[in-house]
Amino acid sequence: MKILSFSHFIHEGFESIFKNKSMAFASIATTTVCIFMLGIAFLTMENIEYNVENIETGINITAFLDENMIEEEIDQLKGIILKSPQIESIDYVSKDEAMKRFIGDENLPNDPELLNDLKEDNPLRASFEIKLRNNKDEQVVIELLSKIKQIVKINTPKEAMQLLINLKNFIQATSAVIIIILVVVGVILIGNTIQLTVHIRKNEIRIMKYIGATDWFVRWPFVIEGLFIGFLGTLIPLITLFFTYNFFVNIFKQALSINEESLISFMPVLEIYQSLVPAALILGLGMGIVGSLIIIRKHLRV
Amino acid sequence: MKILSFSHFIHEGFESIFKNKSMAFASIATTTVCIFMLGIAFLTMENIEYNVENIETGINITAFLDENMIEEEIDQLKGIILKSPQIESIDYVSKDEAMKRFIGDENLPNDPELLNDLKEDNPLRASFEIKLRNNKDEQVVIELLSKIKQIVKINTPKEAMQLLINLKNFIQATSAVIIIILVVVGVILIGNTIQLTVHIRKNEIRIMKYIGATDWFVRWPFVIEGLFIGFLGTLIPLITLFFTYNFFVNIFKQALSINEESLISFMPVLEIYQSLVPAALILGLGMGIVGSLIIIRKHLRV
């Protein structure tokens, strides 16, 4: 390919956009819309995943220890349990700490007499609070713990917590499915639009071939056009989302009365964009170019 | 319009679909995809809303009562509070019941001695468990309750529960936004496709006008074509979703290990379809017809 032709291709590619405004508009709009939806799904999913991690951090298994254990034994046992790969960390809660927490429990009325009684003759057990790396390993860990003699009782997360986790898994799975669907949808819709725009210009392609153009001479302007349209159609939604993200986050925060102390928090947009931008570019640009090339093929056979 | 012409319009409309297969395919595919996404969003949202209702039922405010109240006073107070329109129901939990629950609390080790002590000199307070009609009224109700002298302490839902609610609100709001976006997207994409297909046929429209066709003579076949394409493009995703719904519900149930006892349950598809089908038809058919009519307009001015 000569340099001469290259400048011709660029010129042709851009001119074609300006001379076929309605086609270019349709293609850009379609790409924009697809990437926009993908972006929203992506931002939503990333935030949910982020919060799932936050919340899962709060979930742990409590293993109550035999009353007769001495501190050394406890340390030793802790070391042993920690070797399990499913476990992230273990917090030891002594009898005293347990009582402090118990008193702090708002369900108990502030009856100083009773509390004193309780403190003196502490009936509560010391325990390990065990954090899992992955919530799915719960059953495995419980099984493991129940084999240890010194552990007399195991408490697992409450149903509400479990529900929360299930729900979040559900949302995560749904989001993943939605993103896959959106990508497929994007491929179909962008492909469709390219098909129609190429259809409109099939005569043009034929004429070029009849007067001696090589296949690549025909293709290059389409590639450049696809590149530009794909680029615009990716850039518009990415920039829009970038600048409206905080706005929408604030709306949500207000709507849900989420404040600083709340467990729900939002990821910074820049962090999400590290994975969204390449994904969007592949879909937008890739489709634009590969799509045109595939669809032009059948018209080149003349 | 003569009957003669009507059969002509139907014939033309259908013939045009078969003679412009790639255009018809593009339009049907675009509509299918849009309605499909809308359908998924709708099914998801409806199910979440359904479950939100289920779960919110479990959330209530606990109001602890002055120790010196006698049962009559309690009944009276209960009656007064129940008058508040925000409150759905009130459960009275006596001191004894409270203790029973306390003992049942698994966080306490089974120390029979202590438990006996506690039972004899019951330090726990009697309380009202108050269910709200709408979770948003929480603050109002708390304010109301705190004005009542006999209520010494108010417990609001735990953070995890609150989080759950917030999260669900969040999902609901997001779903609503997603559905609005999808409708807008559908309008843009279907409109785009119609624009391109009409663009391909603008010569045809011109020629018709030049040989004396009235505007409606030109429009009718497009209307019928739009009707048919919109109908197919709505029917395909609706039927697909209808028959795959249970399949996907089962996948989700398995993935999240949801069993019969779980709080999460799924709506029957028929119930959801009562609102989805009309919405989809309006979008699919309406767009197909109105879209073509609007876009044809500019080509009719010859």
Add this chain to the structure above:
Amino acid sequence: MIILDNVTKIYENSAVGVKNINLKIKEGEFVFIVGNTGSGKSTILRLLLKEIEPSNGTIIIGDKDITKMSKESIPYFRRELGVVFQDFKLFENKTVFENVAFAMKVIEESPRNIRRTVPNVLSTMGLENKARCYPKQLSGGEKQRTAIGRAILNNPSILLADEPTGNLDPKTSWDIMKVLEEINKNGTTVIVVTHNQEIVNSMQKRVIQLKDAKIIRDVVKGGYEE
């Protein structure tokens, strides 16, 4: 009666289509419009069809000023015209039969009438064997004859034919001119744009010659002159 009163057409790119044209064509006349390429012949036909609007002047057809016609009555006005376009303007997605028949469908004729009339016109045009072909399966002359067939189908009161024999061999051209003469005898005003010297010379009809957007000659029984 067709009257062009001081009609000027300047196109958007300021190309001059026709300039200060004054012209009267009586009902039932047979008129040739000749002239150099680009002299404004097609422009006149397009003005008569209301495909384009004059920049200036009045055009009266029958008793109506078509420059002031309401949007709604344009289709009905056009049905009185039969037009052979220089570029044929056939429906790419319709067969020869359907292309011709469409002119009858537009005026909501019964399918029975259509099935009876169209084959006659196709055989007049020598297209019996091509009835089921699409335009892209036709030779240049076959397309042209399809376009003529569609134009004459409804016995229009005015027939505008732009270069109707440009893609036809001399013999077929003569056949077509015979058909146009026949239609003219039945009362249709016929306006033919042509470059065919031989035909103009031998038919001795009214000849209007254009040059550079103006009428430079208008003779009642004339020939083709450069």
Add this chain to the structure above:
Amino acid sequence: MIILDNVTKIYENSAVGVKNINLKIKEGEFVFIVGNTGSGKSTILRLLLKEIEPSNGTIIIGDKDITKMSKESIPYFRRELGVVFQDFKLFENKTVFENVAFAMKVIEESPRNIRRTVPNVLSTMGLENKARCYPKQLSGGEKQRTAIGRAILNNPSILLADEPTGNLDPKTSWDIMKVLEEINKNGTTVIVVTHNQEIVNSMQKRVIQLKDAKIIRDVVKGGYEE
């Protein structure tokens, strides 16, 4: 050297394009192809351009059997040809200048060369004033001259012209034929399909006459006969 050896073309709808054509055209020859509408003239040109494939027979151009040509070499083969299509085949989205210039862009000529050559060709065709018009802003004859300009631009070794004067007045037609003769004198093989009796008769070149898909006459210095 162009050789058609027993070439038959049956179209998909089983219409006969040409049947058992045997033909030899030497380098530098000037040939008229005449014949009734639908007799297969355009089919022969389309076969030579490899726009369509013969159902049977061999076509040799230069020293290559074009029916056995590899896909990759088709563009390079076509660059040796200049073609005027019966329906012009102009780029709707390009101006007259760009339409003509495209033939040079395809062979990757420098913009300088293009800017020098194209205006010459446009003025040969009398299109100086229309250089910046789009096809839909042209009269029929102007479109045709644009198509001719594009075909002759690269001094092709073979020029195929399908009805190049169908939309032109006699004077302009003669001018165009002079141009083709000029090109022919410089060594280009020229094959012209035409219905223009007068031109064929006065130029006294080789005439090949088709009828019903077959060659019925092939004379070295002939005229147009029915």
